[in-house]
Amino acid sequence: MGNDTLDFTIETLGNCTVDSPIELSRVIGDNRANYVRDDQYIRNNIYVSGEKIHDPLDMTNLMEKAGPREKIYFDPKHVKAGICTCGGLCPGLNDVIRAIVRCLNTRYGVKVIKGYRFGFHGFFAEEGYEPVDLDRYLIDEIHKIGGTYLGTSRGGGQRVSEIVDCLERDNINMLFIIGGDGTQRGSYDIACEVEKRGYKCAVVGIPKTVDNDLMFIDRSFGFETAVQRAKEAIAAIHMEAASQINGIGLVKLMGREAGFIATAATLASHETNFCLIPEVPFELEGENGFLACLERRLAKRGHAVIVVSEGAGQDLLTSTNATDASGNKKLADIGVYLKAQIEKYFKEKKIEINLKYIDPGYQIRASVTVASDSVYCERLGNNAVHAAMAGKTKLVIGLVHDKFVHLPIKMVTQHRNAVNPEGSLWRDTLDATGQPILMVNDMEAAKAKMAKAVADAKKKPSEQK
Incomplete structure (x- = not known):
């Protein structure tokens, strides 16, 4: 602007x-x-x-x-x-x-x-x-x-x-x-x-x-409280994951079009291995996809913690195009979807996992x-x-x-703010998790998708598709 x-x-x-x-x-x-x-x-x-x-x-x-x-x-x-x-x-x-x-x-x-x-x-x-x-x-x-x-x-x-x-x-x-x-x-x-x-x-x-x-x-206001409560959820899921054979902890956090809570909670927790946000696309399948990266993490450390924003990975799910009373697009549930895809992937590979899933959204919103x-x-x-x-x-x-x-x-209200995939916040988040810069197989397509996600986040809501 x-x-x-x-x-x-x-x-x-x-x-x-x-x-x-x-x-x-x-x-x-x-x-x-x-x-x-x-x-x-x-x-x-x-x-x-x-x-x-x-x-x-x-x-x-x-x-x-x-x-x-x-x-x-x-x-x-x-x-x-x-x-x-x-x-x-x-x-x-x-x-x-x-x-x-x-x-x-x-x-x-x-x-x-x-x-x-x-x-x-x-x-x-x-x-x-x-x-x-x-x-x-x-x-x-x-x-x-x-x-x-x-x-x-x-x-x-x-x-x-x-x-x-x-x-x-x-x-x-x-x-x-x-x-x-x-x-x-x-x-x-x-x-x-x-x-x-x-x-x-x-x-x-x-x-x-x-x-x-x-x-x-x-x-x-409320953002720092949300990050604190999210950090507590991540700490709990990390304890669950670290205590199990191939334990996987999955936490879904708020963030319809911007991953600020997920990135901040990831940095605050020091225990997150994958942070998935709306601004950065990822693929599930393929050698460079998320599931293969997760498998390599388990083989190396025996457990993993995943934090995902509610608006992340929406291109992987079927959209209803429905809206709520405020005019916001109703999102498909990426948390439930990821849980099912992770369980399916490791079952087909005959690898034992123990996956625990937390969605603390309403608990966070109602916090003091x-x-x-x-x-x-x-x-x-x-x-x-x-x-x-x-x-x-x-x-x-x-x-x-x-x-x-x-x-x-x-x-x-002209535009919405978003995490800049080339900015210092996301760079520091990558440092904290150790995850790949992009978990995709087609880099050029991913770059185009990322540019569109950031541009859409900055449009007026009435112009969003």
């Missing part, structure tokens, strides 16, 4: 004329926490290769820094806020809800905060899900449990007009939407409908995808956050509130180069 296609300009509802109730300093060097100004930015492109490159200092390369402003748009006494969580479960949802409510309530003095239940379905009167009135006392302990206090669901984001009707009925003037790229595209449509009606309501997203595949953002994710969620929620109070809209909060920034929803 070239600079000519980027625009990190953040839209606002109007001039900020209200004094913030948060007392901070505007002076650098007085040992007091400072306000953030609208002319403070983080560069998108910080990399230099070859000759010195002069990147433009304009909104094609600059991201607005997140944080509390000295002047805000909304008078806190008149704010009525709404929060909803959409899509699948992810570690940290309750942490984010708690952070938003506490910042609104304790830092800005906002009294009316409505939690819309079960995602976008909570906005539709006929479904009967009345919103919950939230305050800091009600949500004070929810970070200690997994799931989402507000409930979640997929779909409903296309009913934009009805959602905005509900916002107007409830006099909501800032809405916080926690969800993935599909949800955030819905957030953008909601913000556009709000603008079309001349209704002053800030729409701020907190991006959620456990797969960690959002563009620009260093990591999405590890400390680093809990800290991250707290800061995401706080910065989302600061943005909304300053009248900023059509944005998500993200961590870029370890700094919190405002990102236009349109930029974040």
